[in-house]
Amino acid sequence: MTGGPLVVLVGPMGSGKSTVGALLAGRLGAAYRDTDADIVAAEGREISDIFVEDGEERFRALEREAVRTAVAEHEGVLALGGGAVLDDGTRALLAGLPVAYLSMDVEEAVRRVGLGAARPLLAVNPRRQWRELMEARRHLYTEVARVVVATDDRTPEEVADAVLDALDLKKET
Numbered sequence: 051m052t053g054g055p056l057v058v059l060v061g062p063m064g065s066g067k068s069t070v071g072a073l074l075a076g077r078l079g080a081a082y083r084d085t086d087a088d089i090v091a092a093e094g095r096e097i098s099d100i101f102v103e104d105g106e107e108r109f110r111a112l113e114r115e116a117v118r119t120a121v122a123e124h125e126g127v128l129a130l131g132g133g134a135v136l137d138d139g140t141r142a143l144l145a146g147l148p149v150a151y152l153s154m155d156v157e158e159a160v161r162r163v164g165l166g167a168a169r170p171l172l173a174v175n176p177r178r179q180w181r182e183l184m185e186a187r188r189h190l191y192t193e194v195a196r197v198v199v200a201t202d203d204r205t206p207e208e209v210a211d212a213v214l215d216a217l218d219l220k221k222e223t
């Protein structure tokens with residue numbers, strides 16, 4: 051049993067969980083961990099290949115076990131994948147943890163990820179697809195979060211500072 055993660059980041063793809071997570075770890079002098087990277091390492095294949103070969107349901111089960119392991123043994127900053135909150139079991143694992151929801155509006159999402167071929171979820175009609183995705187997920191991000199930090203018009207450094215302030219965590223000087 052450990053003290054658990056210092057910060058857990060949730061939020062939609064492109065909200066900056068991985069970028070801000072690494073910065074936060076630097077500020078806190080703590081280790082950074084990303085469950086997507088844990089899954090890729092354990093499976094020896096890319097996330098997109100797991101989706102295509104085994105389907106989303108299987109990916110969410112792998113993700114749940116990755117979150118279970120990470121929250122049990124990681125004492126630093128933990129970033130989750132954008133869809134992790136869709137799974138009931140994963141949400142249950144987050145109860146009581148210092149979870150920060152990185153939010154952004156639709157225009158910011160389209161600017162950051164909407165035009166990238168690497169995000170097929172948003173490839174056809176980015177604005178409409180983003181709104182649909184957020185309608186299904188927004189309440190789940192809010193449900194698991196202790197604090198919500200808006201990332202629109204903020205640099206990753208500013209977002210990291212806002213997370214530290216919101217969770218009342220001390221910065222390394």
Ligand SMILES: Nc1ncnc2c1ncn2[C@@H]1O[C@H](COP(=O)(O)OP(=O)(O)O)[C@@H](O)[C@H]1O
Pocket residue numbers: 061062063064065066067068069070132162201204205206209
């Ligand atoms: N606050 C920000 N302002 C502008 N661009 C950002 C910000 N945070 C992240 N990005 C950019 O958005 C993209 C997705 O960031 P990433 O950290 O991978 O998000 P996530 O892990 O939430 O999907 C990257 O190109 C990153 O450089």
Ligand SMILES: O=C(O)C1=C[C@@H](OP(=O)(O)O)[C@@H](O)[C@H](O)C1
Pocket residue numbers: 061062063064067068086097130131132133134
């Ligand atoms: O939103 C989603 O369903 C997903 C987000 C991705 O993580 P990021 O949010 O870090 O891009 C990754 O876990 C997978 O492609 C599914």
Ligand SMILES: [Mg+2]
Pocket residue numbers: 067068086129130131
């Ligand atoms: Mg990420």
